[in-house]
Amino acid sequence: MTAALDAADARVALEFTLPASREAHEPPEARGLPRDGVALLASRGGAGEISHHAFTDLPSLLLPGDLLVVNTSATLPAAVPLPGGFADHFSPPPRGLTDHLSPPPRGLTDHFSPPPRGLVTHFSTPRPDGDWLVELRAAGGAATVPYRGGSAGQRLELPGGAVLALDARFTARLWRARLSTAVVPYLLRHGEPIRYSYVRRPWPIEWYQTVFGTRPGSAEMPSASRPFSPEVVARLVARGVTFAPLTLHTGVSSLEGDEDPYPEPYDVPPATARLVNLTRRHGGRVIAVGTTVVRALETAARATGPSADRAPASRGVHASAGWTEHIVTPDTPLLAVDGLITGLHEPRSSHLRMLAAFAGLDLLSRCYEAAIDRGYLWHEFGDLHLLLP
Amino acid sequence: MTNTKNAVITGASRGLGLALARGLADDGWSLVIDARDGEALGAAAVSLPAGTKVIALPGDVTDPAHRAALARAAEDLGGPDLLVNNAGTLGASPLPAMADYPIGGLRDAFEVNVLAPLALTQLLLPALRRRGGAVLSITSDAAVEAYAGWGGYGAAKAALEQASNVLAAEESLVRVWWVDPGDLRTRMHQQAFPGEDISDRPRPEAVLHAFRKLISERLPAGRYRAAELMPAGARS
Numbered sequence: 037m038t039a040a041l042d043a044a045d046a047r048v049a050l051e052f053t054l055p056a057s058r059e060a061h062e063p064p065e066a067r068g069l070p071r072d073g074v075a076l077l078a079s080r081g082g083a084g085e086i087s088h089h090a091f092t093d094l095p096s097l098l099l100p101g102d103l104l105v106v107n108t109s110a111t112l113p114a115a116v117p118l119p120g121g122f123a124d125h126f127s128p129p130p131r132g133l134t135d136h137l138s139p140p141p142r143g144l145t146d147h148f149s150p151p152p153r154g155l156v157t158h159f160s161t162p163r164p165d166g167d168w169l170v171e172l173r174a175a176g177g178a179a180t181v182p183y184r185g186g187s188a189g190q191r192l193e194l195p196g197g198a199v200l201a202l203d204a205r206f207t208a209r210l211w212r213a214r215l216s217t218a219v220v221p222y223l224l225r226h227g228e229p230i231r232y233s234y235v236r237r238p239w240p241i242e243w244y245q246t247v248f249g250t251r252p253g254s255a256e257m258p259s260a261s262r263p264f265s266p267e268v269v270a271r272l273v274a275r276g277v278t279f280a281p282l283t284l285h286t287g288v289s290s291l292e293g294d295e296d297p298y299p300e301p302y303d304v305p306p307a308t309a310r311l312v313n314l315t316r317r318h319g320g321r322v323i324a325v326g327t328t329v330v331r332a333l334e335t336a337a338r339a340t341g342p343s344a345d346r347a348p349a350s351r352g353v354h355a356s357a358g359w360t361e362h363i364v365t366p367d368t369p370l371l372a373v374d375g376l377i378t379g380l381h382e383p384r385s386s387h388l389r390m391l392a393a394f395a396g397l398d399l400l401s402r403c404y405e406a407a408i409d410r411g412y413l414w415h416e417f418g419d420l421h422l423l424l425p
Numbered sequence: 426m427t428n429t430k431n432a433v434i435t436g437a438s439r440g441l442g443l444a445l446a447r448g449l450a451d452d453g454w455s456l457v458i459d460a461r462d463g464e465a466l467g468a469a470a471v472s473l474p475a476g477t478k479v480i481a482l483p484g485d486v487t488d489p490a491h492r493a494a495l496a497r498a499a500e501d502l503g504g505p506d507l508l509v510n511n512a513g514t515l516g517a518s519p520l521p522a523m524a525d526y527p528i529g530g531l532r533d534a535f536e537v538n539v540l541a542p543l544a545l546t547q548l549l550l551p552a553l554r555r556r557g558g559a560v561l562s563i564t565s566d567a568a569v570e571a572y573a574g575w576g577g578y579g580a581a582k583a584a585l586e587q588a589s590n591v592l593a594a595e596e597s598l599v600r601v602w603w604v605d606p607g608d609l610r611t612r613m614h615q616q617a618f619p620g621e622d623i624s625d626r627p628r629p630e631a632v633l634h635a636f637r638k639l640i641s642e643r644l645p646a647g648r649y650r651a652a653e654l655m656p657a658g659a660r661s
Contacts, residue, residue, distance in 0.1 A: 162598060164555035218595040253597040285597065301598045303557055305643050355643065357557020357598075 050388040050397075052404055058380075058411070059234040060418035063243050064263075072265040075412055075419040079403050081395050082425055086406055091263045091420055094377075100276025101320035103311055104377075107258040107328045108281045110249030112220065113227030113241045114256070114288075115173075116194055118155040156180050157192065157200060158230050159219060160210060160255045160287035161300055164359070167203060168219055169210045169298065171288055179233035182209055195226050207298070210288075220252055230256055230288065234415055244416075248325075253285035253301070259416035260326035260378045278315070280308040282336075284328040284360075289385075296386055297331070299359040304336040306355035312372060313352040321374040321425065327364075327387050330373050335360040337371035364390040366397070376423045380407055380414040394423040429478070431502040433457040433495055433549065435486050435542070436512030438465035440611035441563065443472075444629035445509055445636060450477040452637070457498040457505075459512070461485050478502065486512045486541035496548045504552045507640065510542035510562040516581075518616040520574035531577045538581035543588055550599065559600035559640065562589050564648070566605050575617075586648065593646040600643055606632050606651045 064073050076089040078097055089097065098104075154175030161169045173180035192200040194215070203212040215222060229244045246261040247269065269279070284302040312322050312333065324330045339356035353372045364370070366389065376394050381387040392400050403421065412419045432449050436442040438460030446458055446469065455478035460466040463483030470481040480498040484491030499505040516534040517527060546560050553560065567575040568582035586603050593601035608614060610626040635654035638644070644654075 162554070164598075165551045166554075220597060221595060251597060301554075301557075303598075303643075307642060357643070358555060 050384055050392070050400075052383050052408070054383060054414060055408070056234075058408060058414050060413040060415050061234060061236050063239060063417045065243070066239075070265065072263045072268050074263045076422055077403060077407055077412060077419065078422040078424065079395055079399055080424045081399060084399055086399075086403055088406075088410065092268060094268060094422070095271045095275040095277070097422060097424070098272065098275065098277050098323065099321070101278075101315065101318060103278050103280060103315040103320055103322050104272065104325055105280050105282060105308065105312065105322060105329045105333060105373075106248040106261055106264075106325045107246075107286075107332075108248050108250045108283050109254040109258055109285045109328070110246075110252045111229065111241065111244040111254050111257040112159070112223045112252050113229050114159045114223055114254075115230045116157045116159070116223065116227050118157060118192055118194060154180075155183060155192075157194070158255060158288050159223060159227070161285070161298065162219065162253075163212065167212045167214050169206055169287060170200065170213045171209050172211065177233070178236060179231055184208075186211065194222075196222070198222055198226075210298070224252065235417070248281065251283050251285075253283070254328075255288050256286060257416050258284075258286060258326045258328050260420065262416065263420060264325070278311065280311040281305070282308050282329060282332050284332040286328050296363055299361045300328075300331070301358070302332040302335060302360050303357040304332055304339075304353065304355055309336060309353040309355040316352070316372075316374075322372060323375040323377060323422075323424075324373045325377050327376070327378055327390055330364055330370075330376060330390060331360055331362060333372040334364055334368070334370065335362045338362065364393050366392045368393065370394070374425050378421055378423070379416065379418055380404070380412055380421060382414075391421075391423060394425075429453060429455050429503070430506040431455045431457070431499060431504060432507040432509060433499050433505050433545075434509040434511055435459050435495075435545070438462055438469045440613065441606055441609060441629040441632075442509070442511040443469050444633055445511065446479075447473060448630075448633040448637060449507075449640075450474045450479070452641070454507075455479070455502045457482065457495055457502065459484055459486065459491070459495060486545060487536045489544070492541070492545045492548055495545065496552075499549065499552070504556055505549050506553070506556050506558045508546060508549050508553065508558075508560045510545065510560065510585075512541070513538045513563065513582075513613070514578075515613050515616050516577040519619055520617060521577070522574060523576040526577050531580075534577050534581045535584065538578070539584045539588065542585060546592070550596070554596070554598045557598065559602065559643065560589070560592070561636075561639070562586075562601075562603045564589075564603045564605050566607075566650075568605075590648075601646045602639055602644070602649060603647075604636070604639065604649045604651060606635075 072091050074091045076091040078087045156173045158171040159168050172183040172186050174183040186202055188202055188204050190202045194200055199216045201214050206212045229241050244257040247264050248261050282304045284300055315322055336353045336356050339354045432454050434442055434446050437446045437458035446456055450473045457480045459482045466481050466483050470479050473479055482494055514534055514537040517530045542562055562585055564582045564586050567579035568586050589601050589603040608626045609629045610623055615623055632651040635651035638654050
């Protein structure tokens with residue numbers, strides 16, 4: 037499913053250096069601003085124009101009959117510190133009791149090195165069989181850094197008596213693992229929000245929730261909807277803009293990786309599929325609030341599987357749910373979504389390839405130059421970008 | 426590429442289970458159905474709309490081998506999208522008071538009404554998660570109201586409701602619903618009122634609309650009463 041990054045020039049165009057001064061280090065509220073007090077860069081693909089606004093100008097940038105599709109996934113406190121390190125660090129994966137004292141197999145030296153102090157587990161994404169994809173991180177100064185150790189069969193002691201068993205590596209960073217208890221209730225009790233080094237101190241989980249978040253399940257905040265305040269939503273409704281919900285539980289981002297997104301669980305309900313199709317049929321624009329919404333809607337536009345509606349193979353979005361592996365790039369046509377509201381993304385990230393599918397590489401590059409020049413702020417507590425057709 | 430959905434319905438030889446089987450078959454679903462009475466189950470299977478793909482397995486939901494056979498049959502259809510935990514037992518009839526409730530009979534009621542549906546749910550959950558599926562368990566107002574004589578059945582249904590409630594909190598990828606269908610003209614209801622005329626109660630088909638709405642709209646997880654899902658003016 038991995039779409040090859042065949043266009044070498046695409047990589048160059050999405051390459052830039054992000055100065056530290058352009059990173060949002062804390063929520064806008066901590067900077068003395070209201071939740072909706074962030075900046076909004078707007079770009080129009082047809083005209084190739086860029087304009088600069090306050091986020092609260094959003095109603096005037098949209099038209100009656102436009103549809104905003106929002107993600108109802110709420111943010112889990114998905115980071116759990118491991119006070120005890122590895123529960124059976126010095127024993128190999130179980131192979132029978134008599135093996136217990138035998139020497140380690142050659143090549144597994146990593147297995148016997150002591151665990152670093154301050155290991156943290158990030159719970160990313162559930163699997164259908166009950167496993168979760170998890171990332172192990174090690175304390176690294178202000179925040180955490182990827183931890184490359186660990187080996188299949190190891191068991192990690194977590195707070196509250198839970199045990200996490202590492203099954204197998206899923207990617208270089210992620211493990212398939214199984215927790216000894218139900219993960220979501222466990223995280224709600226023992227977890228804390230995932231935080232990377234550019235956010236300088238921990239913030240309570242409430243600062244990571246959005247006004248639309250009702251179904252806990254995302255490892256990281258669906259951050260494009262964070263600036264939506266009840267007031268802005270009410271003014272959009274009064275403007276004649278409609279809203280429709282879907283759910284996509286997003287996993288840990290690929291900040292260190294330049295990796296493609298892995299499969300994520302999503303759910304496009306029938307009423308939302310109907311609203312999307314109705315909006316486009318009448319010339320309205322379907323605007324995704326967040327890249328997660330783009331992924332879910334573009335998946336639902338391609339859904340033909342058993343959990344899709346039994347609608348004829350007509351064009352449009354079909355209600356569907358399950359796991360999506362769809363990746364949006366300039367090489368995959370957009371079938372359901374006309375525009376996107378999103379944050380400002382890392383150089384080279386897979387998100388930027390999705391944005392290029394909306395704006396094209398040339399306009400997107402100019403947007404990012406303008407954003408750096410004018411002091412827009414990056415990351416989940418930063419400013420937003422509205423990509424219109 | 427087929428878009429057919431597959432449902433497992435327990436206790437589908439008569440009453441609400443059969444009505445649900447017919448309703449889903451009308452909507453194009455493929456079915457795995459079971460009941461203890463093989464003859465009645467066969468007749469039920471034959472009565473489904475022509476062209477329905479149906480696997481009918483006689484057996485008791487409290488039998489682990491039977492539950493495993495239901496799960497295999499669902500996989501044979503391509504995998505389950507919906508499990509309807511409909512099979513249930515009233516327990517002793519006429520309904521004894523709690524003061525005299527035979528504990529052995531109560532244990533049976535919990536086996537059928539709580540443990541068996543939970544065990545079948547556990548078996549199907551990985552496939553249901555993969556397919557964005559749903560679990561629908563049939564409950565009763567006896568689970569929340571204090572009806573004299575209904576203590577055994579009510580306690581078991583209350584346990585089923587709370588198991589569903591917690592399951593819904595734990596499973597973010599599967600819709601979990603538990604639905605009170607209301608009083609219906611079924612054999613179980615007749616058992617609760619032996620010798621009485623229950624012909625004033627609606628037939629199970631009368632509440633199909635409510636279940637159709639729940640399933641086709643994939644409403645949020647939670648407890649529903651069929652009556653509140655009926656269209657305005659359709660209350661019977």
